[in-house]
Amino acid sequence: MLNAPAILLLGAVLVTLWMAWRSGRLPHFPGRVNFVAMQLSASWWATAAALEILAVAPDDKLFWAKMAWIGIVGAPSFWTLFIWSYIHGELRPRWRLIPIGMGLLTWAVAMSNDWHRLMYVSAIPINDQPGAALDYSHGFWFFATTVYLYAFMVLSVVVTASGIHRAAPAYRAHYLGFLLAMAVPWMANIGYVTGNAFLFDFDPTPFSFLLMGSVFYWLITRRRLFALLPVARHALLDAVPDPVLVLDADGTVVEANPAALALSAAPGGLIGRRLADLPDLGPALAERNVPTDGLQARLVSLGQGAGRRAFEATRVALASGVPASGGERSVGHLLLLRDVTHRRRVEAQLEETVQRLDAARAEAEARLAAEQEAKHALNSYLSMAAHEFKTPLAIIDSAAQLLMMEAERNAPSMLPRLDKIRQAVRRQVNLLESCLADDRLSHPTVTLRMERIDLPALLRAIAEAAPNDDAGERPIQLELTDCPARLIGDSALLELCVHNLLGNALKYSPPGGWVELRAWTERAEDGRPLAVLAVTDQGIGVPPDALPHIFDRFFRAPNASGAAGSGVGLNMVRRIATLHGGTIQVDSQLGVGSRFTLTLPTDSASHGADNGHGMAAIAQTPPPNHSPDR
Known part of the structure; x- marks a missing residue:
């Protein structure tokens, strides 16, 4: 017959199923399928626990205790997958095979327990009253499954704690809510396993998972938890070295990363103020200067004097709704500022260097042309001079030969001197020949x-x-x-x-x-x-x-x-x-x-x-x- 614990569990199951239905109708958020699967697993577990409480015969109670294992394995597993997907990004669907496979295997081991006693060694009523709760002695597979579930729960705690550390201050309270809600089933299950916590002589863990689902439904509906960006996106926004501002439809700054906050010296900061009212940012970042034209970047300057900096500004429209259904509407703008101050300075220096190099090259080319022209004139002159010198040298040599012929007959003592004249002439002719040959060899053709x-x-x-x-x-x-x-x-x-x-x-x-x-x-x-x-x-x-x-x-x-x-x-x-x-x-x-x-x-x-x-x-x-x- 119905009793207070069963009514309480079944009522919580109905509430959880309704929350699962509502969660499935929310706009898509990372891990939505895993979150709904967690709620359905917890509902299965709580329903089996309620039927176990309602059963009178010990064998019926043991049957529903075995049936509950699909939900027992699924609830913590899908919860961990949801936490990971929400904080680190959507997991591939194949990861869901782990809780599904483990749940079916554990359910099969539990249902065949009479053959091997791996799940329950014994199940004895705690007293002689009809419908009394059973005192279970567990086998090897129960403890192996407990280790598996605790490993998943520890992983969810670690992932959530890392999300709190990386989240922007405005969103840390939501992830603290994650940890507080997760603490409920932890304490309930540890108390049941150690024999220190019972709910109407039964395991309180399924009810605690239903309570955790209720807490999350409150976070979803009242605090709009899933309407916020995931922690990873906020961590990325904070890590971006360039300024990023989020403006609503009225031009009010609703979000800004640290680089953007450092741009303005306005009292009270940027958040909650209209961009147009900020004297140090508004005029330069007005829509006439940075229109909403996709990813078309415009160059703007911010600051004064030596601290003046150059940015490539891009304004991107933000819209909500589904475009195909005609329900899309503008909700604001995303203003991206890329600091190009150093690049602009380097470009200016490079342009100046190129201009100097062009001028130096032009000067070098002019000097080279002048040098080549002078060299050509010099070579032409040397060639002409060499040819001109050869004629008088030939006359001197001929005269010396005639004098030597005359000296052989009349003045033999003059022959050595005349021979030196001819040797000197030959040296000069050889020198001229060398000059002419060098000029010839230097010619490109x-x-x-x-x-x-x-x-x-x-x-x-x-x-x-x-x-x-x-x-x-x-x-x-x-x-x-x-x-x-x-x-x-x-x-x-x-x-x-x-x-x-x-x-x-x-x-x-x-x-x-x-x-x-x-x-x-x-x-x-x-x-x-x-x-x-x-x-x-x-x-x-x-x-x-x-x-x-x-x-x-x-x-x-x-x-x-x-x-x-x-x-x-x-x-x-x-x-x-x-x-x-x-x-x-x-x-x-x-x-x-x-x-x-x-x-x-x-x-x-x-x-x-x-x-x-x-x-x-x-x-x-x-x-x-x-x-x-x-």
């Missing part, structure tokens, strides 16, 4: 005048014309035993190349020292024939630290300052060798002498293959910073 060269004859002629000065004779040892008979190349440039090497060897050799000019044939790795020319002297040598730069333009070794030279000869030798597809190497020992080895391909096919590379390298590579000559 330089080409070789390829021809067949009688190499032994060319080397003999160069050796005979080699200059000597007043310091004494330096004999030239000419070794042409294995010299190639023919060579394909530019005769004038190769003659200048060998003449420079031989002239340097004579110039830096001591009086009486010998100079060797040797030529022989070698084979390259691919079998091509190569002509190798080596000029060896017993001169001053090249310092080791100067060897890497000996072929650089205008470079002269430190120990060569006592001899005349321009520093272009050896560089010219390297360029001529490169144009012919060859190489030039030097081996030198300070105070002992030097050996310059010139290697050239002898056939025209090798010249054709390498010449283009050599010309391209000279045409595209700027002259070196240093230049060669010992």
Whole structure:
């Protein structure tokens, strides 16, 4: 028959079912399905408990105690899923399989308890009166299920506590309400398990879950708990470094994150005041300056003097209702301010730097053009001067030859002096030839005048014309035993190349020292024939630290300052060798002498293959910073 505990439980069940129906009709909020499932599970549990109280026979009471396990497992599990979804965001539906599966498994274990005694070891009435409550002795599965449920309840407490810590101050009271409501079933269940708390000799936990549901329904309807943003959204709003303001339909600031609150020095703060009434923010952030046009950002400036800051402002309309049903209405605006002060300063500095670089580039280009024009004029002048000087030098040389012929018959004592005149003329002609050749090699469209060269004859002629000065004779040892008979190349440039090497060897050799000019044939790795020319002297040598730069333009070794030279000869030798597809190497020992080895391909096919590379390298590579000559 009906009694007060059963009536109380059944009444609470009806209230809970009504709250579940109302909760399902609320606007969507995170975890709504889990919240309704928790209420339905608690209703199942309380209904089974009420029927257990109404039953008279012990077997009937035990049957309804077993039936209650679906709700016993479901209520705390779905409650934990709801708390997590509300604070951290909606969980995937598959997570609901955990309480559903655990509930069905526990219900199956309970209903088959007579076979294994895992849930109830015994169930004995507490007295002899009809309908007396049962005193249960529990088995292993009961305690395993208790651990499972307590783990879920502890998790819900931890998640709620973290939500309180992260929530804005205005919303912490709601989450404190969560904890207080959750404390009711905790205390009820702990009291029942320890044997210290009973409700009409029954477990008070199902009633406490119904009471917790009532508390939440009050929070929902009276305090509009689920109409507020979840804690995670508020934590995100507070964490955003840029100012964010929420305005209602009248332009009143109803919410602002810490960055936005720091913008205004108005007494009383921003919250609850109309934005237009704030002198430091209203004029700049007025709707005429920042219209509601989606995500179109507008640049605004806030502050005065050195504290003035630049922001990209965006005004987004906030609406409620369902657009499809025509019930959407504007409720306010979201004003987003992105601080771009540093970026604007950097952009201004970058623009200024670019302007300076453009000006510097224009100036450099103008100077380069002027330098190139001056260089071209200088080269033209030097070329013209060289050609002009060659004519009087040729006249002097011809006159000296005629005088030598006359002196052979009438004044033999004049022959040495006339020979020195001719040597001086040849030195000047060689210098002019070097200048003309350097100008030719520096031209971007330089080409070789390829021809067949009688190499032994060319080397003999160069050796005979080699200059000597007043310091004494330096004999030239000419070794042409294995010299190639023919060579394909530019005769004038190769003659200048060998003449420079031989002239340097004579110039830096001591009086009486010998100079060797040797030529022989070698084979390259691919079998091509190569002509190798080596000029060896017993001169001053090249310092080791100067060897890497000996072929650089205008470079002269430190120990060569006592001899005349321009520093272009050896560089010219390297360029001529490169144009012919060859190489030039030097081996030198300070105070002992030097050996310059010139290697050239002898056939025209090798010249054709390498010449283009050599010309391209000279045409595209700027002259070196240093230049060669010992």
